[in-house]
Amino acid sequence: MTPTHTILLEDREVPYRLKRSPRRRTVGITVLPGPLVEVSSPARMAMPPLEAVLKAKGRWILKQMAVFSAPVPPPLQLKEGAALPFMGQRLPLKVCNLAGRQRVMAGNGKLWLDPGKTNLEGTFDPQAARKTLEKWYKLQAQNTLEERAYHFGRLLGVVPAKVRVKEQKRRWGSCNSKGMVYLNWRLIMAPPQVLDYVVAHELCHLKEMNHSPRFWDLVASVVPDWKTHRSWLKLHGNSLVW
Numbered sequence: 312m313t314p315t316h317t318i319l320l321e322d323r324e325v326p327y328r329l330k331r332s333p334r335r336r337t338v339g340i341t342v343l344p345g346p347l348v349e350v351s352s353p354a355r356m357a358m359p360p361l362e363a364v365l366k367a368k369g370r371w372i373l374k375q376m377a378v379f380s381a382p383v384p385p386p387l388q389l390k391e392g393a394a395l396p397f398m399g400q401r402l403p404l405k406v407c408n409l410a411g412r413q414r415v416m417a418g419n420g421k422l423w424l425d426p427g428k429t430n431l432e433g434t435f436d437p438q439a440a441r442k443t444l445e446k447w448y449k450l451q452a453q454n455t456l457e458e459r460a461y462h463f464g465r466l467l468g469v470v471p472a473k474v475r476v477k478e479q480k481r482r483w484g485s486c487n488s489k490g491m492v493y494l495n496w497r498l499i500m501a502p503p504q505v506l507d508y509v510v511a512h513e514l515c516h517l518k519e520m521n522h523s524p525r526f527w528d529l530v531a532s533v534v535p536d537w538k539t540h541r542s543w544l545k546l547h548g549n550s551l552v553w
């Protein structure tokens with residue numbers, strides 16, 4: 312996604328991508344990680360009024376961009392004692408060699424990783440360990456997120472066609488009109504309330520395919536403090552990595 316235009320906001324040159332749509336009646340602004348600014352406008356809106364809207368929202372746009380420009384923490388080194396995020400906690404990694412094959416287990420407030428084969432010095436291939444760990448995280452994510460999706464489905468009176476955990480670069484969740492719900496597997500690293508907010512958000516879209524006040528009322532009916540969780544993700548989403 313490359314920017315198509317630029318605009319001066321509070322003395323800063325801000326590139327943005329303009330998408331025109333015949334269905335739109337108002338200007339919509341989205342700031343995505345990157346940061347990338349995406350502007351959706353009615354098909355025939357002239358540039359001066361469009362730019363006036365952007366300037367009026369200038370401070371907000373720059374604030375959102377600052378959130379995404381926050382430094383991304385460097386990837387954790389997978390070694391004994393590394394604190395890995397899981398369900399809102401930081402679990403210290405314990406490297407053990409019990410079964411002689413790659414596996415991961417959570418227990419006693421720790422994450423146990425058997426890296427499988429080690430070389431003569433007792434060190435293991437971090438690349439392979441990362442893969443083993445990722446597989447385990449994805450499995451936990453699939454089980455937990457699916458269970459939460461059906462929980463919120465029952466509360467809302469909707470049944471998702473399928474709930475799938477995916478690798479998603481820029482989103483925490485998405486869904487479509489066929490009732491498919493896709494969730495970012497990294498959500499399993501977030502606190503359970505935050506994970507619930509994202510699941511509930513997508514489930515509410517199965518009833519309201521928009522972000523109208525009606526949609527947010529629906530979200531609030533199942534997750535009353537959704538705003539707190541949304542801000543948490545904006546501020547800390549970047550740290551859900553290892």
Ligand SMILES: [Zn+2]
Pocket residue numbers: 512516521522
């Ligand atoms: Zn949404």
